[in-house]
Amino acid sequence: MRAIELRARDGVDKLEFVEDAPKPVPGRGEVLVRVYATSVSPTELGWYSSMNWSNEDGTPRAFPIVPGHDFSGVVAEIGEGVEGINTGEAKYGLLSFYRNGAEADYVIALPREIAPKPRSLGHLEAAAVPLSGLTAWQALFDHANLTSGQSILILGASGGVGSFAVQFASWSGAEVIAATSKQNNREFLLNLGAKEVTGYSSFQHFSKKVDVVLDLVGGDVQNSSWSTIRAGGIFVSTVGGPLPQEKAAAAGAKGLFFIVTPNGKELAKIAELIDSGKVVSQIQKVLPLKDAKAAFEEGLSGHNRGKTVLQVSS
């Protein structure tokens, strides 16, 4: 089958498009999915080093690795013992980062990682949802326990995760302050549901005011935004590892970093929101599978608006 393979450590230069990758065979409890589209998370190749290039059991991970851990596709085969899933069903999902990903004609998924594809979306739009949508969902509702009436500052609001976070937070009744470095993202963010749009250098206006900060940028932007959290608030980040607990303590707030986990049940809820027209999937660009390397390079150059999607099959 066709696939993108990461042949060695050290990132984008080690990606290759091949046409003779072995087609995976579903084992007990597994599902084989024919991939129609997968989305690009530009920083993904760096995540394997934070997993120590190991398998889930700690043993060294073998190359090649197929990247791209979210997908939209159709169930092609069912392994022994799988119930409630049938061949021919359209599914979307987020796969464990410890297994091969979906930049390939076929991928193995576990039933708990997948959900029915949103009916209102084609495969390209659906593939932009699982990783970014779940990261935003888990940040807001599983970690920050965001509720109606609270205020939230979202840093990196126009990117893949941020564009979902703005929509989910707004849908939940929170007051959303969206932060972006680009003035021309203003209308885009207001249309997604932000009440206010700000740059990264104007946080003094929100001093000790917000209930929740969602940091999707890290570095200096993360450092300077601690001033905005109110005592008793929650500062959640997806970037750069554990947060400096002395900063959280000084602000009287809780600070936590987390890594998204596959969750078919949450994806089913997100699909409902999409099908009811409350949330939209934001695609920046669509490229063919063979151009994955260019998609990673462009994504890493930064300032993305929504997701880049790789079309695997039409």
Ligand SMILES: NC(=O)c1ccc[n+]([C@@H]2O[C@H](COP(=O)([O-])OP(=O)(O)OC[C@H]3O[C@@H](n4cnc5c(N)ncnc54)[C@H](OP(=O)(O)O)[C@@H]3O)[C@@H](O)[C@H]2O)c1
């Ligand atoms: N922990 C987890 O489980 C998890 C899961 C998914 C993603 N992540 C991480 O979360 C972060 C956001 O992911 P994403 O997929 O939303 O990324 P993305 O689509 O690239 O968006 C990141 C946003 O950051 C903003 N930004 C600010 N300063 C930037 C700079 N110097 N260079 C580039 N962008 C800059 C950009 O928006 P403006 O131009 O508008 O400022 C950009 O849209 C990434 O670091 C990713 O690795 C972590």
